[in-house]
Amino acid sequence: MSDVTVMNRLSARFAELKAEKRAGLVVYTMANDPSYEDGVALLKSLPAAGVDIIELGMPFSDPMADGPAIQAAGLRALASGGSLDRTLDALRAFREDDKSTPVVLMGYYNPIYSKGVAKFAALASAAGADGLIIVDLPPEEAPELTVHLRDHGLHLIFLTAPTTDETRLPTVLEQAGGFLYYVSITGVTGTASANVAVVEQAVARLREKTDLPIAVGFGIKTPAQCAEMAQVADAVVVGSAVVQKLADGLTGDGSAKPGAIDAVVDFVRGLGDAVHAVQK
Amino acid sequence: MPDQTLANSLRSGPDAQGRFGIHGGRFVAETLMPLILDLEQQYLAAQADPAFHAELNHYLKHYVGRPSPLYFAERLTKVLGGAKIYLKREDLNHTGAHKINNCMGQILLAKRMGKTRIIAETGAGQHGVATATVCALMGLDCVIYMGATDIERQMPNVFRMKLLGAEVKPVTSGAGTLKDAMNDALRDWVSNVHNTYYLIGTAAGPHPYPSMVRDFQCIIGEEVKEQLLEQEGRSLPDSLVACVGGGSNAIGLFHPFLDDPSVRIIGVEAGGHGVDTPAHAASLTGGRPGVLHGNRTYLLQDADGQILEAHSISAGLDYPGIGPEHSWLHDIKRVEYVPINDDEAVEAFQRMTKLEGIIPALESSHAIAHAMKLAPTLPGDHVMVVNLSGRGDKDVNTIARAMGEQL
Numbered sequence: 166m167s168d169v170t171v172m173n174r175l176s177a178r179f180a181e182l183k184a185e186k187r188a189g190l191v192v193y194t195m196a197n198d199p200s201y202e203d204g205v206a207l208l209k210s211l212p213a214a215g216v217d218i219i220e221l222g223m224p225f226s227d228p229m230a231d232g233p234a235i236q237a238a239g240l241r242a243l244a245s246g247g248s249l250d251r252t253l254d255a256l257r258a259f260r261e262d263d264k265s266t267p268v269v270l271m272g273y274y275n276p277i278y279s280k281g282v283a284k285f286a287a288l289a290s291a292a293g294a295d296g297l298i299i300v301d302l303p304p305e306e307a308p309e310l311t312v313h314l315r316d317h318g319l320h321l322i323f324l325t326a327p328t329t330d331e332t333r334l335p336t337v338l339e340q341a342g343g344f345l346y347y348v349s350i351t352g353v354t355g356t357a358s359a360n361v362a363v364v365e366q367a368v369a370r371l372r373e374k375t376d377l378p379i380a381v382g383f384g385i386k387t388p389a390q391c392a393e394m395a396q397v398a399d400a401v402v403v404g405s406a407v408v409q410k411l412a413d414g415l416t417g418d419g420s421a422k423p424g425a426i427d428a429v430v431d432f433v434r435g436l437g438d439a440v441h442a443v444q445k
Numbered sequence: 446m447p448d449q450t451l452a453n454s455l456r457s458g459p460d461a462q463g464r465f466g467i468h469g470g471r472f473v474a475e476t477l478m479p480l481i482l483d484l485e486q487q488y489l490a491a492q493a494d495p496a497f498h499a500e501l502n503h504y505l506k507h508y509v510g511r512p513s514p515l516y517f518a519e520r521l522t523k524v525l526g527g528a529k530i531y532l533k534r535e536d537l538n539h540t541g542a543h544k545i546n547n548c549m550g551q552i553l554l555a556k557r558m559g560k561t562r563i564i565a566e567t568g569a570g571q572h573g574v575a576t577a578t579v580c581a582l583m584g585l586d587c588v589i590y591m592g593a594t595d596i597e598r599q600m601p602n603v604f605r606m607k608l609l610g611a612e613v614k615p616v617t618s619g620a621g622t623l624k625d626a627m628n629d630a631l632r633d634w635v636s637n638v639h640n641t642y643y644l645i646g647t648a649a650g651p652h653p654y655p656s657m658v659r660d661f662q663c664i665i666g667e668e669v670k671e672q673l674l675e676q677e678g679r680s681l682p683d684s685l686v687a688c689v690g691g692g693s694n695a696i697g698l699f700h701p702f703l704d705d706p707s708v709r710i711i712g713v714e715a716g717g718h719g720v721d722t723p724a725h726a727a728s729l730t731g732g733r734p735g736v737l738h739g740n741r742t743y744l745l746q747d748a749d750g751q752i753l754e755a756h757s758i759s760a761g762l763d764y765p766g767i768g769p770e771h772s773w774l775h776d777i778k779r780v781e782y783v784p785i786n787d788d789e790a791v792e793a794f795q796r797m798t799k800l801e802g803i804i805p806a807l808e809s810s811h812a813i814a815h816a817m818k819l820a821p822t823l824p825g826d827h828v829m830v831v832n833l834s835g836r837g838d839k840d841v842n843t844i845a846r847a848m849g850e851q852l
Contacts (some may be wrong), residue, residue, distance in 0.1 A: 225750075225751065226751040227619070227624065227625075227738075229738070230631075230632070231632075236618060243751060244582060248749040248751075250749070270633075273736075274472060274736045275736045275737060275746065275750045275751075300474050303474075303478045305470075305478070322474040323475070324474070326476035327476075329478075329479060331477060333478070333479055339764070348475065348476060351635060351638050351639075353636060356636065369822060
């Protein structure tokens, strides 16, 4: 519904991908991890490394749906002064150089609710966000937010899971915008890996019910898995593996070793190459 | 426009969305949504099934040992020199606290749903022990998430759970207390949706948990009505006092009396080192509405909406949130919520033990401390019921430390 009226970088990017007959790479990175400056530096290097869409993590003290890698990233971000305001600062800094790469803010509802949903929608839009993924805001609870997002041209992107059955799917699709995020496993981020044949069936089932692009995420860690998923989905999301690559390059006190950001960018480039090599 | 149903009764909540006023709801990841919608249907079906109630009542009577006594605390009343104080003796239930009332109900529901693996979170360990107990009784696998900090201060309960056959998983994320244990329990549930039942221990979490747990705990208040009629010739007390962490013992006592305006109802929050310090667990007194663990409710949080660590000497009250129905009862001012500090609870623990020969849980000691403040200001014909929600044997080490004694 909202999708009809909201045209922004996200809609434009999926149209481009479709025209180029390829899948997109979506990469998640946590704002302020391990510091504000490092976070911004990483963000700015992602598009050139082949990232089509960025998910910018908003740190939260209690990330119930995340596995160990993103939990730790959130704690590092909060310890280095991360907050909703700082995440928006980072996005503004990114937009100074990049006007076309879509950025989706991803996190939990309480910091948004605490800020005030109307105020947040205005701030996020002004900072250059294109969409939101709020893990603990299912469609039943979403109207109090979506009513404000439309005014600001922001998509609310919903997750569907293997447990989302036929009777429930219309409820999810009713307010869904931007793209549909298929959670390929029943689990938290960055743990088990999905079987591509099972995902293919699930994606086919979703396509019968929606024209939205479909991204697949959770548990996708390697270029090989990216290439597999790129055959069946419109976009492939990698989060925990990227965040973990960054964690591997930190010193004991949590600051980035020389070359740590470059190592993450190299890893991401490998994922991008794998996704883009798949012709659809 | 005021909701007509709610205008007629304060007992009809939540609404179809699981809301109590603005509080409650279902703020969970999509993977869990179908599960909690199914749970709601299954619970409604069980509730309408006389066979379910018959089985539950059988276990409550013969296994838990209900009804729990309503005991007139004669010496305490005399020393305080005011209101007549009755103690609802939930400490005499099997496993030593009110927690078993809810566990008994939910384990029968889980069995009915064909679930084979039970998970739960625990703070003080009382809910963990109660859950491990009913799992042993029913022969079901049991995994208990417990913060590493709590494991250290509640070793006897940890060992009890292990003896009962449960696996106790230490949680090291965050400060390693109840909130972190709940995060890990939710992560387990998302990862094991097909065979696992999440047995939440308090009247909080996504709908239908707050109302389901409340319904299973309402037996406390319902028994009080009957027992008061027998002992005082009237079914309504003048006041009710209970401690509130998540708030399941309190809502179980309060709910049957919400529509009786003559009954003054008081919930006692954990004031820790004082509500003017950062170290407390009084979410209504010191928090503001937010969203955590599946529901909207009052939460201790910073300006950015990050959840703060709570503090209480009592592990069972050491949680930065509260059940959504309490948040609503606070908003509409039907229930008064007051804080009691650590040192006041420790003193009440000792006075109750010496005066009545009853060792109360540190959680319940918060309610007793407030009753001790209030009773002397009230006339001798004022009948006050205090929920003695659990026994304090688990707390003797903590009390010894607070008294500067080495055990």
